Amino acid sequence: MSLISPDDVHNQLLVSRVHPPDWVNPQPSDRYDLVVLGAGTAGLVVAAGAAGLGIGLKVALIEKHLMGGDCLNVGCVPSKCMIRSSRVVAEMRDARSFGVIPPDTIEVDFPAVMERMRQLRAGISENDSADRFKKLGVDVFLGEASFLDRDRIQVGDRVLNFKKAVIATGARARDPEIPGLAEAGYLTNETVFSLTDRPRRLAVIGGGAIGCELAQTFQRLGCEVMLFHKHARLLDREDPDAAELLQQVFLEEGIRVILNCNIDQVRSSPEGKVIDANGESFVVDEILVGAGRAPNVEGLNLEAVGVNYDRKGVKVNDYLQTTNPRIYAAGDICMDWKYTHAADAAARIVIKNALFSPFGFGRSKLSSLTMPWVTYTDPEIAHVGIYESDDAELIKITLDKVDRAIADGETNGFIKLLHRTGSDEILGATIVARHAGEMISEITTAIVGKRGLNTLSTVIHPYPTQAEMIKKAADAYRRKLLTPTSRKLLGLLTKFS
Numbered sequence: 441m442s443l444i445s446p447d448d449v450h451n452q453l454l455v456s457r458v459h460p461p462d463w464v465n466p467q468p469s470d471r472y473d474l475v476v477l478g479a480g481t482a483g484l485v486v487a488a489g490a491a492g493l494g495i496g497l498k499v500a501l502i503e504k505h506l507m508g509g510d511c512l513n514v515g516c517v518p519s520k521c522m523i524r525s526s527r528v529v530a531e532m533r534d535a536r537s538f539g540v541i542p543p544d545t546i547e548v549d550f551p552a553v554m555e556r557m558r559q560l561r562a563g564i565s566e567n568d569s570a571d572r573f574k575k576l577g578v579d580v581f582l583g584e585a586s587f588l589d590r591d592r593i594q595v596g597d598r599v600l601n602f603k604k605a606v607i608a609t610g611a612r613a614r615d616p617e618i619p620g621l622a623e624a625g626y627l628t629n630e631t632v633f634s635l636t637d638r639p640r641r642l643a644v645i646g647g648g649a650i651g652c653e654l655a656q657t658f659q660r661l662g663c664e665v666m667l668f669h670k671h672a673r674l675l676d677r678e679d680p681d682a683a684e685l686l687q688q689v690f691l692e693e694g695i696r697v698i699l700n701c702n703i704d705q706v707r708s709s710p711e712g713k714v715i716d717a718n719g720e721s722f723v724v725d726e727i728l729v730g731a732g733r734a735p736n737v738e739g740l741n742l743e744a745v746g747v748n749y750d751r752k753g754v755k756v757n758d759y760l761q762t763t764n765p766r767i768y769a770a771g772d773i774c775m776d777w778k779y780t781h782a783a784d785a786a787a788r789i790v791i792k793n794a795l796f797s798p799f800g801f802g803r804s805k806l807s808s809l810t811m812p813w814v815t816y817t818d819p820e821i822a823h824v825g826i827y828e829s830d831d832a833e834l835i836k837i838t839l840d841k842v843d844r845a846i847a848d849g850e851t852n853g854f855i856k857l858l859h860r861t862g863s864d865e866i867l868g869a870t871i872v873a874r875h876a877g878e879m880i881s882e883i884t885t886a887i888v889g890k891r892g893l894n895t896l897s898t899v900i901h902p903y904p905t906q907a908e909m910i911k912k913a914a915d916a917y918r919r920k921l922l923t924p925t926s927r928k929l930l931g932l933l934t935k936f937s
Contacts, residue, residue, distance in 0.1 A: 443506060444513065445634045450558035457562075457569035458507040465581045468600045473497040474794065475593055475602040477585045477740070480509020481780045482771030483608035484568060485787035490795060491577045497795070499578050500602075502585040502595050508568035509610055510629070510772070511780045517564055518633040519653060521557035523816055526660035530693075530818060537849060548662045550638035557633065586741045590766075604766050604794050607747070607754055608787070609740065611772035614732035616645065619705040624713045626706075626727040629654075639663055639726035643715055645703070646731030647674040649815040652686065654728060656817050659695050666696045666722055668703060668715070675815065679856060679870040682821045686872075689819070689852070698722075735773050758805045759793045760786060768794050777811050785809055812884045814877035819853045822880035825868025825887055832858040832867050835916050837909045839873060844904035850874045857883070857893075857913040864892030864917060879907050893917040 443459055444451050455461070458479075474490050476483045479501055487501040506513045525548075535542040566572065570580045583596040593600045613628035627635075629650060640663065644655040647669030659665040667674075667690065674690070674697065675683040690697055703717040706727065715722045735753035742748075748755040748763040754774040756762055762769055768790045771783035789804045797803040812824035828834060839845040839853040853872040860867055869883040886896055897914035901907055 446636055448555070448558065450555065450562040453562040454513075454558070454565050455506070457565045457571070458512070459503070459505065459582060460570055463570060463580075463582050465583065465596060465598055466579045468500070468598050469498045469579065471498070471601040471603065472500045472579075473603050475500045475502065475600055475605045476608060477502050477593070477605065478509070478608035478610055478736075478771070478773070479503035479507040479568070479573075479580075480608060480610045480771060480783065481511050482610075482773075482783035482787045482790075483509070483606065484573070485784050486606050486608065486770065486790055487573060487578045488576055489787065489791045491573075493795075500581060500600055501573060501578050502581045502583070502593070502600075504582070504584045507570055507573075507580075508565060512561065512565060512568050514630045514633055516780050517561050518557050519629075519657070520816065521560050522553060522633075522657050522661070523653065523818075525553045525556065526657040527818060529660045534849070548638070550661060551636050553661060554633075554636055584739055586739055587745045587747075588741070589744055590764075604768070605745075606790055606794065607740070607742075607762065607767065607769040607773055608771045608783075609736040609773050611733040611735050611753065611778065613729060614734040616729055616731060618645075618703050621706040621727070621729075624706045624708050624727070626729050628729050632728055639724075641712065641724040641726075642666070643668060643713075643722065643724040643727045645727065645729045647671065647676070647697075647699075648730065649675070651728075651730035652690075652815060652817050654730060655695055656690065656693065658728075659690075659693055664694075664696075666698060666715075666724065668698045668701045668717060670701050672700055674699075675821065678815070678821060679823065679827060681854070681856070682870055682872045685852065685854075686815075686817055686819070686821065689817075733772065733778060737773070756806075758807050759803050760790050760806055761793070775806070777813070779811075779813055782809075782811055782813075785811070810884055810887050812880045814880065816877065819850070819872050819874050820876035822871045822873075822876035823869070824880055824884045825866070826858060827868060827870070828856075828858065829867075831861055833861050834858055835913045837912045837916065839906065839909065841912065842904075842906055842909045844906045844908065845873070847904065848874070848906070850906070855879075855909050855913055857910075857917075859893055859917060864894045865890075866892060866896075873906055873909075875906070879910065882907065882910055 476487045491499045532542050532546050573580050581595045586594050642663040642665050644651050644667045655665050655667045673683050674687050705716050707714045712723045712725050737749050746764045754769045756769050756774045760768050770786040770790045772778045793803045815821040835857045837855050840851040845851050856870045858868045871879050893914045897918050901911045
């Protein structure tokens with residue numbers, strides 16, 4: 441049975457790299473300096489980083505399913521491939537406003553879209569392959585891991601002795617408690633990318649980042665999408681103006697958005713799957729659930745090594761140590777930030793703290809990270825730092841004031857930049873733009889480097905670019921420093937110069 445469907449040439453190549461069917465687990469070393477459980481982003485970075493230090497550490501990496509984890513197989517990579525295809529559809533649809541006559545009918549070859557995704561995913565998989573990590577000097581074990589006691593882990597018929605261990609087993613889509621849903625059948629991020637036929641009517645449950653990204657993607661690819669969300673607005677943890685803008689875009693694109701939604705039950709009928717919610721019945725062909733994540737702790741026997749966990753995941757301190765100081769954790773298994781780049785950053789903390797700071801000197805903290813994130817809708821919503829607060833002043837620049845955005849026909853967006861009251865210190869920012877994810881790093885760099893708006897105002901931005909709105913925001917701060925008296929003096933100097 442194939443580990444991922446469909447069983448075509450692209451997925452066969454993927455599996456041959458990230459879970460080779462002929463793989464033979466190596467004979468374990470007498471004792472490993474570090475054993476990593478889980479070969480998603482966090483686990484791969486820890487294993488590669490520790491093995492690549494050049495100090496002769498013995499490192500083992502254990503994976504029971506597909507190396508690369510969610511990001512490669514059922515997350516970032518496949519979703520962004522599909523998003524790119526869906527953006528082509530949107531550009532064709534809007535071509536007339538640019539003086540280009542689009543075809544009367546835009547035909548989407550959905551099977552070809554999905555095959556492109558599988559082909560690209562298989563190509564990228566080489567970076568996460570078992571063979572690559574073997575060549576890096578990591579002992580790769582494929583199979584289910586379970587702690588035996590304080591310094592031993594079992595994988596199949598192999599027993600690994602370890603000095604320290606890292607739990608990086610990630611999380612999965614949480615099973616929603618909706619009566620009848622399991623019986624009717626539903627998709628998650630772990631199964632939706634295996635589709636080969638386009639569902640005509642698709643319900644998406646969950647208006648968070650995953651739900652919003654996939655709802656817009658499938659609508660653009662030709663599905664009739666209904667988006668069900670239990671809160672009063674989409675992306676309810678995001679900036680309200682950004683969420684409202686995106687919601688309006690969704691409505692304009694034909695997505696039916698049902699907010700404040702209480703789903704009573706799901707049932708099957710000859711017409712399709714029926715969702716009873718808010719006093720109405722909605723008939724669809726497929727249901728995609730994008731709400732909630734559950735930690736992968738089953739079978740690890742964490743009790744044997746004194747590692748505490750709950751329904752949210754493994755408990756860690758600010759140094760990413762579990763309740764067993766010899767065992768660390770990183771990534772979705774223990775963090776609220778469930779992003780690939782967050783797992784990467786946490787893995788680097790683990791390498792430093794587990795291997796170089798055993799006595800507490802010079803340890804790095806998770807709380808010290810400045811973490812940006814992006815919702816990859818169109819427009820994208822990117823954020824870093826705080827949202828609006830009483831201790832911060834707000835500067836807002838809209839994209840319709842930016843020449844490149846006007847030329848691109850992409851004026852639906854803005855930057856909100858927050859700085860400390862009475863200071864140019866940047867506290868946070870939200871950017872809504874077609875490529876907001878590419879722009880947020882400039883703000884993140886400024887925050888990490890402790891550079892304020894005065895510095896940003898001196899940075900020369902190429903003209904014309906949409907990132908120029910960052911400089912416009914910094915210039916707006918500088919103008920605020922001018923008092924009525926200084927404005928009057930400047931006016932007199934200009935007059936007599």
